[in-house]
Amino acid sequence: MSVPDADHLVVPTTSDETKALVLKLRQQPANKVCFDCANKNPSWCSVTYGVYVCMDCSGRHRSYGVHLSFIRSSELDSWKPEEGLKMFFGGNEKATQFFKAHGALQPLQSRYTSAAATVYKRQLAQEVAQFLQSKGLGSGEVVSSPVGEAPPPVSPSPPPQEGNSSVASPVTLAPVIKLSNQPHTAKPKKGKGLGGVGARLVPAEEVKEAEVVPETLLYDHNSPHHPDNNNNTNNNHNTNNTNNNTNVLSEREKAAEEAARTVRAYTSTTAYTDPTTTAAPSSSAPPPIKNFTAFQTKRDDEDEIFASFDRNKPVQSTPQPASTPSYNNNNATSSSNTNNTNTSSGQGARTGPDFRGMGNSNYVPPPQDQHDDGGNLAETAMEFFGFVVDAAQEAGRRFW
Amino acid sequence: MGWFDWARDWLSYFGFSNKSGRILFLGLDNAGKTTLLGKLANDQLHVHRPTFNPNVEELTLGGIRVKTIDMGGHKEARRLWKDYFFKADGIVFLVDAADRERLYEAKNELDLLLQTEEIAKAPFLILGNKIDLPGACGEEELVHVLGLSGLLTGKTTKVKDPSVRPLEVFMTSLVMKMGYGEGFCWLAEYLKNS
Numbered sequence: 001m002s003v004p005d006a007d008h009l010v011v012p013t014t015s016d017e018t019k020a021l022v023l024k025l026r027q028q029p030a031n032k033v034c035f036d037c038a039n040k041n042p043s044w045c046s047v048t049y050g051v052y053v054c055m056d057c058s059g060r061h062r063s064y065g066v067h068l069s070f071i072r073s074s075e076l077d078s079w080k081p082e083e084g085l086k087m088f089f090g091g092n093e094k095a096t097q098f099f100k101a102h103g104a105l106q107p108l109q110s111r112y113t114s115a116a117a118t119v120y121k122r123q124l125a126q127e128v129a130q131f132l133q134s135k136g137l138g139s140g141e142v143v144s145s146p147v148g149e150a151p152p153p154v155s156p157s158p159p160p161q162e163g164n165s166s167v168a169s170p171v172t173l174a175p176v177i178k179l180s181n182q183p184h185t186a187k188p189k190k191g192k193g194l195g196g197v198g199a200r201l202v203p204a205e206e207v208k209e210a211e212v213v214p215e216t217l218l219y220d221h222n223s224p225h226h227p228d229n230n231n232n233t234n235n236n237h238n239t240n241n242t243n244n245n246t247n248v249l250s251e252r253e254k255a256a257e258e259a260a261r262t263v264r265a266y267t268s269t270t271a272y273t274d275p276t277t278t279a280a281p282s283s284s285a286p287p288p289i290k291n292f293t294a295f296q297t298k299r300d301d302e303d304e305i306f307a308s309f310d311r312n313k314p315v316q317s318t319p320q321p322a323s324t325p326s327y328n329n330n331n332a333t334s335s336s337n338t339n340n341t342n343t344s345s346g347q348g349a350r351t352g353p354d355f356r357g358m359g360n361s362n363y364v365p366p367p368q369d370q371h372d373d374g375g376n377l378a379e380t381a382m383e384f385f386g387f388v389v390d391a392a393q394e395a396g397r398r399f400w
Numbered sequence: 401m402g403w404f405d406w407a408r409d410w411l412s413y414f415g416f417s418n419k420s421g422r423i424l425f426l427g428l429d430n431a432g433k434t435t436l437l438g439k440l441a442n443d444q445l446h447v448h449r450p451t452f453n454p455n456v457e458e459l460t461l462g463g464i465r466v467k468t469i470d471m472g473g474h475k476e477a478r479r480l481w482k483d484y485f486f487k488a489d490g491i492v493f494l495v496d497a498a499d500r501e502r503l504y505e506a507k508n509e510l511d512l513l514l515q516t517e518e519i520a521k522a523p524f525l526i527l528g529n530k531i532d533l534p535g536a537c538g539e540e541e542l543v544h545v546l547g548l549s550g551l552l553t554g555k556t557t558k559v560k561d562p563s564v565r566p567l568e569v570f571m572t573s574l575v576m577k578m579g580y581g582e583g584f585c586w587l588a589e590y591l592k593n594s
Binding site for chain 1: 404
């Protein structure tokens with residue numbers, strides 16, 4: 001494989017280098033098939049999930065909005081280094097494994113609104129942030145920049161000085177750092193758990209709170225093969241009971257309850273149900289996660305907003321279930337619409353848009369008469385008559 | 401109607417026909433340019449592939465026949481923009497208001513456009529699109545981030561001074577059918593003059 005592993009990866013610093021990396025990653029066998037459909041040689045990337053998708057699927061992704069999927073072209077766009085790293089740490093294979101393991105490989109948008117997708121997205125961002133931090137490049141906040149500030153530049157980095165490399169050392173010269181030269185200690189642990197998820201959350205300001213990503217994030221806490229699964233669910237029940245009866249909670253039960261609450265907070269916003277069991281999410285208390293700006297922006301509003309309106313429908317129609325995103329209305333036409341976009345040649349001269357209903361979602365356009373030849377003829381004749389009159393007036397004005 | 405077209409063409413050649421104009425749809429990729437064009441042209445909302453080649457449609461805006469050209473928004477495709485500046489009577493610049501991370505990129509492109517000599521007179525309609533999505537920024541925020549605070553010329557008042565370029569921001573949502581009607585009415589007012 002021509003693509004180096006994480007230890008030997010030369011961190012790209014410019015758009016061109018990043019693009020070269022992305023193009024190289026494209027050569028991997030798993031990345032030669034679209035993540036969403038079976039099309040070959042996809043050239044578009046969903047940076048959010050680090051997957052390669054084909055052109056049609058990229059169009060669909062674009063309609064989801066950037067909070068769900070951010071699409072870049074591996075050929076046409078300029079790339080930020082973090083984005084390239086996301087592709088490096090992601091990849092179709094890893095994503096497929098993850099989604100399959102969590103039963104979230106359903107088609108279309110529900111795949112990307114599922115909790116599993118959210119977790120995967122966050123996990124990937126975390127991994128990249130962790131990696132950058134371990135290289136002394138990023139501040140851990142890779143996924144988003146607040147609007148009020150300039151886009152986060154990846155500071156050009158100095159060559160690591162032998163024997164003098166601390167993780168947080170400010171680097172200023174060489175753009176390329178080989179990890180192997182660097183005897184730092186915060187190397188991300190690869191290969192642990194599902195899909196190589198071993199990235200640690202290291203918030204810049206509170207390193208002491210940093211812990212290994214909790215298993216709750218991986219959603220395998222409910223799976224039957226989880227060692228603690230049965231115990232923990234029992235614990236949850238016990239917790240409630242003891243809470244009612246004796247008001248005495250052991251430390252462990254408190255922790256379990258806290259964990260359950262946290263997990264509920266994660267999962268309640270999406271209609272994700274674990275296929276293996278419906279037991280309440282359980283223990284192994286996750287540390288409070290604070291650094292995920294991109295993910296958490298408007299998470300709470302999301303369902304509310306989706307549920308509160310039906311797009312493309314009159315108001316009085318029955319509301320769709322909240323989990324069906326109304327963008328789906330367009331999915332069926334995604335392949336057939338390419339003809340419409342190019343020219344108007346098929347329909348002759350356009351009669352123009354109907355502005356009457358604009359800004360008013362209640363407006364139902366009146367049934368339009370067929371634009372057959374007679375109508376067109378009459379219309380054009382009238383138009384022509386108007387021209388003649390105009391011309392006559394104009395000529396008259398000029399003449400006199 | 402070949403004959404009518406022929407006659408009309410000749411009439412317009414001599415300046416007797418109604419006005420016509422040329423509008424460019426510009427903006428970053430995934431801002432909604434092609435979707436907007438599809439919405440205006442045949443009132444349909446489609447999921448489009450990324451645009452490679454410019455799409456051209458003829459529309460009627462407030463009695464003015466307009467040729468609208470929808471350009472691709474990707475980095476490479478932006479090189480084509482300048483080839484279409486010639487005789488552009490109006491610019492519609494779309495911004496994805498929900499994509500906060502790229503507002504600065506949009507600002508940079510917009511600044512380049514505003515400095516371009518060829519379109520220095522053309523009215524600029526800036527549409528903050530996708531306000532239906534969660535996390536979309538509001539109008540004040542968009543104006544602020546795009547650095548247009550002192551430059552807007554007013555949504556209802558019409559600029560008389562020919563040395564001032566009309567420039568206005570409207571917030572829209574194509575899927576909710578909101579906002580772009582006002583925006584194009586505003587633009588049509590200026591196209592009538594030109």
